[in-house]
Structure formats: C-alpha cells, structure tokens
Amino acid sequence: MADAPQTTSRVVGEDWYGRDLSRVEHRRVAFVDVDMTEVTGTGAVFEDCTFAGVRFNASVHVEAAFANCTFRRCSFFDARFERCKLVGSSFDGCALGALAVEGGNWALVRMRGADLRSARFTGTRLREADLTNAVLTGGSVRDADLSEAWLQGADLTGADLRGTELAGIDPTTVQLRGAIVLIPQAVTLAEALGVEVRVE
DSSP states (O other): OOOOOOOSEEEESOBOTTOBOTTOEEESEEEESOBOTTOBOBSOEEESOEEESOBOTTOEEESOEEETOEEESOBOTTOEEESOBOTTOEEESOBOTTOEEESOBOTTOBOTTOBOTTOEEESOBOTTOBOTTOBOTTOEEESOBOTTOBOTTOBOTTOBOTTOBOTTOOGGGSBOTTOBOOHHHHHHHHHHTTOOOOOO
C-alpha cells in the first residue's frame, strides 16, 4: 500500500449530497465519511488529499484533478469521470461497480486487486498504472493506453480491449481467455509470446 499524502486539515462526516463542486480547490485535506453522492462539477482540483469511507456514488466529474490522492474504502458505484486527471492516485478497498471513465490521464494510478468487472475505461491514459491482480472480467478498456502497465495476475477474461495499446504486457502473466482485441493487437500479443507472425 502506498503512503498517503500528509494532510493539514480534515472534513469529517459532512453531507455534500448533490453539491456542485465546479472550480473548488482542496489541497492536503483529509475527507472522512463524507457523502458526495451525486455531486457534479467541472474543473474541481483535489491535490494530495485522502478520502476514507467517502461515497462518490452516481457523481459526475468533468475535467477535474485528483492528483496524488488516496482513496480508501470509498464507493464509486455508477460514478463518471470525463477528461479527468488522477495521476499518481491510489485506490484501496474501494467499490468500483459501474465506474465509467472517459478520456483523461490516469497514469501511475494504483488499483492493485481492484474489482473492475463492470468498469468502463474509454480513451484513458493508463500508462504505468498498477493493476496487479485486478479483476476486469467482462469489463471494458477501449482505445486506452496500457503500455508499461503492471498487470501481473490480472484477470482480463472476456474484457473488451479493442484499440488499447498493449505494448509491454506479458501475456503469460495475465488471464486473457475470451478477451476481445483487434488483429494488430493480436499480433502484438503473439509477438510477446515469441511467435513469429507472417502474412503468408
């Protein structure tokens, strides 16, 4: 588990249900047991914050930044992130059912062992993300960048990976049975296995 950033203030047990977070800025704040269900907003900034037991269910975040933040035991059911930046953030013991991520930069995000079976990532930069032992069975990671991502022990059974950059992935360390890929991706995976691919 990554060390959480040092915080300088706390918000505990508050009800932020349905609040508009557009353009708000919070740095080094610890949010504990806060209800952020159905919050919305564009351009919010959270830097070096920690979230413990926070409910983000059905929330919508557009062009927001959650940089180097730590999420522990948070719920993101049906939450949506559009063109957001979560570089360096970590998720530990979070409920991520029906999470939808459109675009954005999630490089270096740590989601070790995360249950992402119903999550959808589209056009998202996940370069060097730590998805060790993550479960993406039947999930969707389309037109994304998974290059140099840590996927050892990850289960991608039946996942839709069409258009996603898979360079650097070792197919011997992940479950790929039934995963959906395009022909160029199939060639990349075959070459990673040492297969010599020829056109005839």
